[in-house]
Amino acid sequence: MRPASKARSRRNWLVIAVPYGWLLLFFLAPFALVLKISLSQSALSLPPYAPVFDWSDDFRAIVEKLQALSFESFAGFFNDSLYVDSYVSSVVIAAIATLLTLVVAYPFALAIARSSPKVRTILIGLAIAPFWTSFLIRVYAWITILKDEGLLNHFLMRIGLIDAPLGIFATNTAIVIGIVYSYLPFMLLPLYAAIEGQDQALLEAAADLGASPWRAFLRITLPLSMRGIIAGSLLVFIPAVGEFVIPDLLGGSDTLMIGRTLWNDFFVNRDWPAASAAAIVLLILLVGPLLVYERVQLRDEKVRA
Amino acid sequence: MTQGVPLVRLDRVTKRFGEVSAVHEVSLDIEAGEIFALLGPSGCGKTTLMRLIAGFEQPDEGRVFIGGVDMTDVPPHKRPVNMMFQSYALFPHMSVEKNIGFGLQQEGAPRAEITERVAEMLRLVQLEGLGKRRPAQLSGGQKQRVALARALAKRPKLLLLDEPLAALDRKLREQTQFELKEVQRKLGTAFVVVTHDQEEASVMASRIAVMRAGKLEQIGPPAEIYARPASRFVAEFIGDINILEGDAATAVRPERIRLERGADSPGNALDGIVDDLAFRGSDILYRVRLATGTTLRVVTPNSGDRNTYRRGDKVRVEIPPDAHIPLEH
Amino acid sequence: MRAGANLARTGMLIAGFALLYGPILLLVIYSFNASRLVTVWGGFSTRWYAALLQDAQLIASVRTSLLVALFSAVIATFNGTLAAIALARFGRFRTRTIFAGAIYAPLVMPEVILGLSLLLLFVALGIERGLWTIVAAHATFTMCFVTVVVQSRLAGFDRALEEAAMDLGAGPARTFLTITLPLIRPAIVAGFLLALTLSLDDLVIASFTAGPGSTTLPMRVYSQVRLGVSPEINAISTLMLAVVGIALLFFAALSRGHGD
Numbered sequence: 001m002r003p004a005s006k007a008r009s010r011r012n013w014l015v016i017a018v019p020y021g022w023l024l025l026f027f028l029a030p031f032a033l034v035l036k037i038s039l040s041q042s043a044l045s046l047p048p049y050a051p052v053f054d055w056s057d058d059f060r061a062i063v064e065k066l067q068a069l070s071f072e073s074f075a076g077f078f079n080d081s082l083y084v085d086s087y088v089s090s091v092v093i094a095a096i097a098t099l100l101t102l103v104v105a106y107p108f109a110l111a112i113a114r115s116s117p118k119v120r121t122i123l124i125g126l127a128i129a130p131f132w133t134s135f136l137i138r139v140y141a142w143i144t145i146l147k148d149e150g151l152l153n154h155f156l157m158r159i160g161l162i163d164a165p166l167g168i169f170a171t172n173t174a175i176v177i178g179i180v181y182s183y184l185p186f187m188l189l190p191l192y193a194a195i196e197g198q199d200q201a202l203l204e205a206a207a208d209l210g211a212s213p214w215r216a217f218l219r220i221t222l223p224l225s226m227r228g229i230i231a232g233s234l235l236v237f238i239p240a241v242g243e244f245v246i247p248d249l250l251g252g253s254d255t256l257m258i259g260r261t262l263w264n265d266f267f268v269n270r271d272w273p274a275a276s277a278a279a280i281v282l283l284i285l286l287v288g289p290l291l292v293y294e295r296v297q298l299r300d301e302k303v304r305a
Numbered sequence: 306m307t308q309g310v311p312l313v314r315l316d317r318v319t320k321r322f323g324e325v326s327a328v329h330e331v332s333l334d335i336e337a338g339e340i341f342a343l344l345g346p347s348g349c350g351k352t353t354l355m356r357l358i359a360g361f362e363q364p365d366e367g368r369v370f371i372g373g374v375d376m377t378d379v380p381p382h383k384r385p386v387n388m389m390f391q392s393y394a395l396f397p398h399m400s401v402e403k404n405i406g407f408g409l410q411q412e413g414a415p416r417a418e419i420t421e422r423v424a425e426m427l428r429l430v431q432l433e434g435l436g437k438r439r440p441a442q443l444s445g446g447q448k449q450r451v452a453l454a455r456a457l458a459k460r461p462k463l464l465l466l467d468e469p470l471a472a473l474d475r476k477l478r479e480q481t482q483f484e485l486k487e488v489q490r491k492l493g494t495a496f497v498v499v500t501h502d503q504e505e506a507s508v509m510a511s512r513i514a515v516m517r518a519g520k521l522e523q524i525g526p527p528a529e530i531y532a533r534p535a536s537r538f539v540a541e542f543i544g545d546i547n548i549l550e551g552d553a554a555t556a557v558r559p560e561r562i563r564l565e566r567g568a569d570s571p572g573n574a575l576d577g578i579v580d581d582l583a584f585r586g587s588d589i590l591y592r593v594r595l596a597t598g599t600t601l602r603v604v605t606p607n608s609g610d611r612n613t614y615r616r617g618d619k620v621r622v623e624i625p626p627d628a629h630i631p632l633e634h
Numbered sequence: 635m636r637a638g639a640n641l642a643r644t645g646m647l648i649a650g651f652a653l654l655y656g657p658i659l660l661l662v663i664y665s666f667n668a669s670r671l672v673t674v675w676g677g678f679s680t681r682w683y684a685a686l687l688q689d690a691q692l693i694a695s696v697r698t699s700l701l702v703a704l705f706s707a708v709i710a711t712f713n714g715t716l717a718a719i720a721l722a723r724f725g726r727f728r729t730r731t732i733f734a735g736a737i738y739a740p741l742v743m744p745e746v747i748l749g750l751s752l753l754l755l756f757v758a759l760g761i762e763r764g765l766w767t768i769v770a771a772h773a774t775f776t777m778c779f780v781t782v783v784v785q786s787r788l789a790g791f792d793r794a795l796e797e798a799a800m801d802l803g804a805g806p807a808r809t810f811l812t813i814t815l816p817l818i819r820p821a822i823v824a825g826f827l828l829a830l831t832l833s834l835d836d837l838v839i840a841s842f843t844a845g846p847g848s849t850t851l852p853m854r855v856y857s858q859v860r861l862g863v864s865p866e867i868n869a870i871s872t873l874m875l876a877v878v879g880i881a882l883l884f885f886a887a888l889s890r891g892h893g894d
Contacts, residue, residue, distance in 0.1 A: 019713040030751030108650035141657035242744020394794035408802035
């Protein structure tokens with residue numbers, strides 16, 4: 001290597017070292033720990049698990065311990081119908097909510113993107129603004145609305161549309177509503193970016209060639225915004241699967257979502273290995289979508305460069 | 306600098322990007338005070354070659370000497386060479402004055418000297434009174450002048466100009482070409498101009514290096530390259546040309562071919578028909594289809610109504626023997 | 635035809651914004667309700683706001699939240715900006731994929747996982763949980779947002795500007811300070827504000843990494859929300875919304891003034 005490029009590479013490492021070290025310590029190392037603890041047995045102590053590996057272990061001790069690893073937590077995970085159910089229902093609820101978010105956000109994003117350029121930036125700013133306000137408060141607002149004695153039921157009964165409360169609160173429907181509402185900005189922004197970047201002349205060309213507006217939308221606008229749809233859907237789906245606040249506040253006592261199960265295992269049951277196993281399983285569940293998301297990100301990065 | 310040492314010497318310089326050699330074993334000398342053009346189609350390596358001189362790229366092989374000193378491993382900020390960027394790269398957050406004074410400020414020059422030099426530079430590029438403006442408040446032509454002033458403020462021995470006129474419209478371009486030459490004459494700075502425009506290279510440069518696929522095809526004064534292109538590529542890239550395939554391929558410039566009405570005349574003349582013509586102001590371009598099937602481009606000066614042919618006219622083509630340029634490949 | 639499309643667009647915009655802002659607006663309105671019941675309007679009152687001022691625990695949690703947000707956002711902005719420079723400028727370096735992966739992953743990673751893993755780290759290292767563990771946790775998960783914002787600014791930035799500075803004699807550090815930094819400053823400020831907001835907003839990660847004496851505002855609000863809807867929470871919420879709203883208006887005005 002030439003001296004000049006050697007100096008440059010030394011300088012580069014100086015810049016990278018701090019954030020890299022930080023991520024190694026606070027992001028990558030903790031994952032190794034989660035894996036380690038998910039493989040240990042729960043114990044009634046503090047911390048409430050019997051460690052598998054010690055920092056003092058020599059190599060032979062590690063091999064011996066590897067042979068005696070406890071997959072109890074994982075076995076428990078798959079034997080216990082509670083876990084399997086929460087695993088499945090998390091994915092189902094997140095998928096339905098993601099689809100609904102897309103259905104709500106697309107025409108909204110389209111309406112914003114098709115406004116005059118000056119109005120457009122203000123409108124998208126306004127649409128994103130709620131994202132800056134407290135997530136907790138936005139979820140809480142829906143309790144007030146959806147409760148049996150809440151505003152929605154009160155209003156519907158007042159105008160005589162229903163006789164008894166709808167009973168939406170503390171159900172999976174309420175969770176879906178909560179997710180759609182809370183994650184709307186995450187869907188809106190990539191959709192808007194994908195639609196707004198399109199050349200309007202494309203639609204004029206399609207119309208000129210005899211396509212109706214609806215056909216032009218289906219054949220031009222929709223396919224060209226596919227990247228936005230994929231990015232937005234992943235940005236909603238991935239965190240929604242592991243969501244805790246929404247199922248906890250809007251769901252019922254029988255609602256099973258994996259984020260909440262993990263929370264309860266940890267804070268209520270104090271079964272750390274089980275919580276860790278739940279985290280690992282959740283992570284495995286999300287590896288596919290995460291990889292797709294990474295790929296979209298890295299491709300964007302390449303396009304920009 | 307001692308006599309006889311070239312200002313820049315590239316010694317068998319090679320630069321690869323991955324598998325591709327952007328520049329392949331290029332050796333050339335640039336003398337003090339000359340305008341040297343690096344000419345070639347996009348992707349031929351001319352920009353990489355210039356960046357190797359500036360220090361933004363390090364060669365994989367070969368050495369770069371500036372003023373007789375090996376500068377191969379010297380970073381750009383320590384090279385006695387300045388550059389005018391294609392995008393001008395004016396710092397948007399600084400005034401015109403601050404932009405022009407930036408280089409001197411890096412040297413640690415005293416404030417009074419900076420102020421004086423900036424004023425001098427503004428005079429040189431005829432932008433007096435615009436020193437306080439931001440780049441965003443300037444026209445394209447004005448930005449180009451600021452970029453030139455900034456690159457010249459440190460009085461470099463060599464100025465590199467990357468497609469200096471590409472962002473200007475046609476009319477402004479010609480005017481600016483002569484202004485750049487004027488500035489160059491006044492300061493005596495050597496210019497290396499990177500361009501894909503053979504006309505621009507011919508107007509400005511005392512010597513042209515034609516590049517193709519990372520290699521040098523030919524170096525020489527514009528007239529020599531035009532009259533005696535070293536290869537078929539150079540012949541086709543510089544100016545208009547007819548290639549005559551035969552036992553040995555030869556090339557003929559369109560303006561060297563003479564047209565006559567279809568009458569008998571001795572010599573190496575051929576019969577043909579005017580296929581199409583274009584009136585181009587100072588001259589007329591004819592497409593003449595010969596009986597052999599070959600189509601020739603012929604340019605004749607526009608001398609009023611005399612000697613103008615129409616489409617379908619029978620003509621006889623005459624090529625003087627010395628107009629033939631032998632081609633090797 | 636055109637008028638129909640315009641009508642549909644306007645209708646969609648109204649419906650969309652009603653959905654986005656309706657629930658928030660209801661919350662604000664009912665925070666001024668004199669009655670304790672949600673559905674009954676008992677007249678205008680600010681009594682719930684007065685009650686908040688008496689709540690010492692609440693005020694302590696606001697203080698904790700602000701401290702955590704400030705410290706963590708500073709660290710995240712520093713780390714995130716350096717990471718963005720590395721990703722945008724250093725091309726392909728060894729372990730770049732791991733680096734990029736570790737940066738982008740927290741962007742979408744469920745908070746429960748991040749919270750749990752960080753807690754296990756602090757336990758394993760024997761660090762007592764408190765304000766500083768929340769700061770470290772928040773600095774970790776907000777860093778990637780800073781990186782994304784700054785990196786996109788760096789990507790849309792003419793590299794020739796930096797080269798021009800070097801060509802004129804500025805070394806790498808000088809070039810960064812006089813050219814790069816001033817030009818990416820808006821992105822760094824935006825990233826800092828984003829990190830600040832995310833930290834102030836976070837419940838899950840703070841819950842895992844907080845100690846007994848370090849309750850943040852969202853943790854405090856959450857423990858009250860669990861007990862049911864109350865006008866006091868409406869009042870806290872309204873105050874939090876007001877702070878964010880004023881900040882947003884302020885920065886909108888600032889960026890508009892900057893654009894001219």
